[in-house]
Amino acid sequence: PAPGGRSPASLPAAAPAAPFVLDTRNLAGRGVRTGAALINAFFYFVCTIPGSVIMSRKLLEQNPELAKGGFPRIDQLDLTPLIEGVIWVWVGLLSAMFLQSLLLAIRGQNLGKLMFGARVVRVADGQPAGFVHGVLLRFLVPVAIVLLLNATTMVLGFVFLAIDYAFMFREDQRCLHDLMAGTKVVRA
Numbered sequence: 087p088a089p090g091g092r093s094p095a096s097l098p099a100a101a102p103a104a105p106f107v108l109d110t111r112n113l114a115g116r117g118v119r120t121g122a123a124l125i126n127a128f129f130y131f132v133c134t135i136p137g138s139v140i141m142s143r144k145l146l147e148q149n150p151e152l153a154k155g156g157f158p159r160i161d162q163l164d165l166t167p168l169i170e171g172v173i174w175v176w177v178g179l180l181s182a183m184f185l186q187s188l189l190l191a192i193r194g195q196n197l198g199k200l201m202f203g204a205r206v207v208r209v210a211d212g213q214p215a216g217f218v219h220g221v222l223l224r225f226l227v228p229v230a231i232v233l234l235l236n237a238t239t240m241v242l243g244f245v246f247l248a249i250d251y252a253f254m255f256r257e258d259q260r261c262l263h264d265l266m267a268g269t270k271v272v273r274a
């Protein structure tokens with residue numbers, strides 16, 4: 087018996103939930119999103135250049151035969167300069183990620199979206215995505231997934247990225263990271 091002594095058949099039925107319909111009128115186009123992603127990728131690449139230059143210079147200083155086209159025996163190759171260079175590559179990359187996170191949290195835009203006139207908002211109410219949805223769920227979790235997958239095999243992280251961006255060709259144009267975070271990208 088149900089509460090109040092009534093049988094389940096005599097209880098009023100719950101009203102069916104209204105289907106969720108995504109407003110697609112103001113979505114940023116696929117070209118805008120792809121252009122913004124390419125700008126962001128270029129920005130990350132540029133931020134790793136100083137560390138790469140340091141690594142290359144020190145590697146050549148420690149192993150001058152490399153500059154002449156030769157290659158020392160593996161047991162004679164000094165790779166200690168790589169450590170400092172790798173650290174500087176990561177400093178550059180993490181600095182870029184910090185700037186992108188800050189822009190996403192405050193403006194709902196990273197550098198690419200800023201340049202292409204797009205903004206990240208929450209799907210539910212169209213409000214700014216904020217730190218949790220825009221930075222943590224939409225940006226840092228997918229980056230962590232890519233890094234973890236690339237740590238196991240260099241290919242899986244790139245497969246994840248390809249699948250993530252392939253979702254952009256859905257009707258609602260939301261990538262996998264948008265679905266994870268409950269966000270969409272609109273024209274600014």
